[in-house]
Amino acid sequence: MVDFLLNTVKPHFNFWVYVILMMIGLWSLIAKNNLIKKMMGLAIFQTAIILFYVSLGVKDGATIPVLESYGDYAEKAEKAEPAGPEVAPPDATPAPVVVNPADTYANPVPHVLMLTAIVVGVATLGVALALCEMIYKEFDTLEEDELLRKIKALHDDA
Amino acid sequence: MILSFDIIILIFLIVAAVIALNVKDLLSSAMIYGIYGFLICLLWAEMGAVDVAFTEATVGAGVSTVLFIATILNTRRRSSD
Numbered sequence A: 001m002v003d004f005l006l007n008t009v010k011p012h013f014n015f016w017v018y019v020i021l022m023m024i025g026l027w028s029l030i031a032k033n034n035l036i037k038k039m040m041g042l043a044i045f046q047t048a049i050i051l052f053y054v055s056l057g058v059k060d061g062a063t064i065p066v067l068e069s070y071g072d073y074a075e076k077a078e079k080a081e082p083a084g085p086e087v088a089p090p091d092a093t094p095a096p097v098v099v100n101p102a103d104t105y106a107n108p109v110p111h112v113l114m115l116t117a118i119v120v121g122v123a124t125l126g127v128a129l130a131l132c133e134m135i136y137k138e139f140d141t142l143e144e145d146e147l148l149r150k151i152k153a154l155h156d157d158a
Numbered sequence B: 001m002i003l004s005f006d007i008i009i010l011i012f013l014i015v016a017a018v019i020a021l022n023v024k025d026l027l028s029s030a031m032i033y034g035i036y037g038f039l040i041c042l043l044w045a046e047m048g049a050v051d052v053a054f055t056e057a058t059v060g061a062g063v064s065t066v067l068f069i070a071t072i073l074n075t076r077r078r079s080s081d
Helices: A001-009 A012-030 A035-056 A073-081 A108-139 A144-157 B003-021 B026-047 B052-075
Strands: none
Touching: A012 A035, A012 A144, A012 B003, A035 A073, A035 B003, A108 A144, A108 B026, A108 B052, B003 B026, B026 B052
8 A cells, every 4th residue: 555655656746636537527527416516617627627738837936938049049059060971080189068048948738628628628618607697597596406306397388 | 957846836836726616606616626726826836837827827817716706606506516
């Protein structure tokens, strides 16, 4: 048990927390009776997935993805790497190490993808809540069991 | 990533999610959902995703809380579970 905690849970504890959040959302979608609570669970489920994707772009010791100097790096890289595939003589001094500025900041690609996902998620949440309001106007309740009973009574009458 | 900050926010996230889903008063549930959104916003700023943090603070925590409150004020405030 302790072994499992140290070797499996500890190195990726954030992923475990995301899965717990996801399961909280799924549980509320299945087990909650109120439609608004279900929508809240859906939003929590979605944020857990977005958290997972954004955490894939995190690097150790990296800062926010803002490019500070572009031209400087290009000049240095040109000087450091001679053109052509010729092999350097074995006693030549090693070329100076040029740090690529992309290594010093977090990967911005998952950020941009998840930005879209957040906006789309809020739009779908708005549609879902509007549907909840329509259901309330029609049946005068948002509880699932009452709704099912009323719909069944409606079908029995018809 | 600052480890202790990360752990504290993740614990608060789980607590906020469970409380938001278990409170019977839907208006306080929506407010706790807003707290959850701002905690996630903090987590993203800490991960280096400042653009996502801005969007979450305005759209995720702000607009979706307003949508929840608008729906609750137009329907019923009490929930059975």
